Amino acid sequence: MITVTGQVGTALADDLAAYIQQVRRRPSDQLVFDLSDALFEETGGVQALMEVSAWSQEHGGEVRLAAPPSDFVGRMQVAKLDAFVPVHATVDDAVHAAAAGARQVPPTRGD
Template identity: 30%
Template structure:
């Protein structure tokens, strides 16, 4: 049977830290979802999830983390992960969740990243102006247009 122990507190900077111990899978994701709702003051909050004592991360756990990050980003907040073991970090890399969830070696690194981020860094479109949060389909190399030549003065 899977277990997940959770505790949370607000750091002096106003950022919420959630410590996880155990397994994050389909049977425990509802616990973490409830903890995130309880711990945050608003969806614009910045959260750091300390994964130092998470032994296993299953697909349902990855999905919950990605969805939480997307929801917080929509409102100007963010979700950062810290202290994940090698297996957890590999799972995040393989599932490409690292594109949405910043992973930090330490909690201090996560704090620094949040405190030094520009307001556009938390937008779901990664700060690109004039784009929506939905990614446009990538064009193949054969369909790319050649750059327009610039007239050079003699």
């Protein structure tokens, strides 16, 4: 699990992508991002997560987003990105789904 805190924007997107590549053990890993304390004021952070998700899927892995803020979920739904990346209401839900390899998309938490 990778916990993302604070403001995530375009300036941090490259650092986030590089960090993810460093901590990943295998391309097929199931990655869970705890977004409960993250703020997404720009699209760069969302774009970085989508790029990591696409790369993971190409290699048999999957990215799951846990407890994202409601405005983040709204942006994902408008862009129809929630169809490609599972979004879970809680960290526990995301971790359990990753462990089971199931692609479940329960409702997100409200802010």
